Each structure stands twice: as structure tokens, then as C-alpha cells.
Amino acid sequence: MEVVIVDSPSQVAQEAASRVLDYLHTNPTANIGLATGSTQQGIYQLLIDAYNEGRIDFGKNHFFQLDEYLGVPETSPTSFQHVLKSHFLEHVGVADGVLQVLDGNADDLESECSEFEHAIASAGGIDLQLLGIGRNGHIGFNEPGSAFDSRTRVVELQIETVQSNSHYFESEDRVPRHAITQGLATIMAAKFVLLIATGEAKAPALASMLCSPQSVATPASILQQHPNLIVILDKAAARDLP
Numbered sequence: 001m002e003v004v005i006v007d008s009p010s011q012v013a014q015e016a017a018s019r020v021l022d023y024l025h026t027n028p029t030a031n032i033g034l035a036t037g038s039t040q041q042g043i044y045q046l047l048i049d050a051y052n053e054g055r056i057d058f059g060k061n062h063f064f065q066l067d068e069y070l071g072v073p074e075t076s077p078t079s080f081q082h083v084l085k086s087h088f089l090e091h092v093g094v095a096d097g098v099l100q101v102l103d104g105n106a107d108d109l110e111s112e113c114s115e116f117e118h119a120i121a122s123a124g125g126i127d128l129q130l131l132g133i134g135r136n137g138h139i140g141f142n143e144p145g146s147a148f149d150s151r152t153r154v155v156e157l158q159i160e161t162v163q164s165n166s167h168y169f170e171s172e173d174r175v176p177r178h179a180i181t182q183g184l185a186t187i188m189a190a191k192f193v194l195l196i197a198t199g200e201a202k203a204p205a206l207a208s209m210l211c212s213p214q215s216v217a218t219p220a221s222i223l224q225q226h227p228n229l230i231v232i233l234d235k236a237a238a239r240d241l242p
């Protein structure tokens, strides 16, 4: 594991985008797992800039969604699928179908989850997985208590996550209570994981993830065992690290 601590959120985005670009230059056909969340926005903008400047071509990549709310229309600005498309994929010259979505409106959610796992396997696995971390230590929507051997599935969101995400919705009671997420074992199977975090609110979660014994109480702590993990933090998020 490599932990990189920089001064500011913009430096986190720069360092992360530069790691992604380096990786894609040596792995141009990589399958990429895309996270949603405010922390990721800076990376996506820098990747769009790199594309516009001719420094990267995403034409040979396939993309996989990390998580999604249940019951949010896919055209809604709060749909993660919509965010990934409108804030990134639509700006880098890739066709609509290259994002393997998690459809939170599927009639048969169990089949949706198993088909998603099958799609990852058929594509040869996820090579690069982008991740954020929740204040409660979640990765994707794997909330505290999630089994380390969990795969893609429907989950119930904990109140802390609902509150953290409520600013995207008209009010807290409009935030979906359920979501669909890659499981912890699904994320662990990615060949390279790049997790970023900024701000003091994430500091306790980072300390638990990196310094406490592994525990389902901090789902991100499963990553201590990942063979190829880079964690990029600003000083505020790293506040509680030794």
C-alpha cells in the first residue's frame, strides 16, 4: 500500500489523475470502475482536460459503475449513472454502452446484481477501481457490518450516509434508503485500487481504515489486504494518522 499526503483537495485530484493517466498509458485497454461523489469530481475534470489536450484516449476502455441508488430515475441529476455520464463519459468521446450500469430501477434486482458480476468476469475483471470513502468508513455503499465476502447486492443505507448525501436532494426524506453496490469482495478483486479522500470529516474513517485492525465496522479496512492500493489524501483527511 502506498499512502500519499498532499496539501489540498486540488492536489489530491491532480495526483490521482496523474496516477490514472500513468496507469492507462501502460494499460490502454483497462476496465475502469468509476466511483461517484463530490471528491471524485476533480479527477474527472482533469481526465476530461487530458482528453481534450490529446494526452489520453478512452476508446479502448470499458467502465463499470460502483454503486447506485434504488428508485432514482436514470435521467435525474441525483442518479449516479447520470452523474458519471454527464460529468465525465459524455466529454471523453466514448459510446453510451461502454458504461456497465447498475440499474437501480431493474424489475429483478437480484438478476441485475448477478448479471453485473457476470459482466465484470466476462470482461476479464476490473483493472482500475476508483474509490472514495464515507465518513462511516463505507466504500461503494458497503456500510459498516457488510461482509468481507460480499458481492454486488442491494443494501440498506445507514442514517449517516443518508444525512451526508442529503444536500444533493430537496430534503433528507427524499434520499433513497436503499442502493445497489459492488460488494467488498468485488472491489477487492480489482487489480489496482485508487482511493482518495479530502477534508477533516473523513479523518476518523481514514485512521480506522489504515491503522486499526481490520473489522467489518470499517468496511474500507478490508483494503489493508489489497496487493495494489494507493490512498491519496489531503492533510485534513490525514489529520488522525500517526
Ligand code: PGA
Pocket (backbone or CB within 6 Å): 036, 037, 038, 039, 040, 131, 132, 133, 134, 135, 138, 139, 140
Ligand atoms: P463523497 O462521497 O466524495 O461525496 O464524500 C464518498 C463516499 O461516500 O464514498
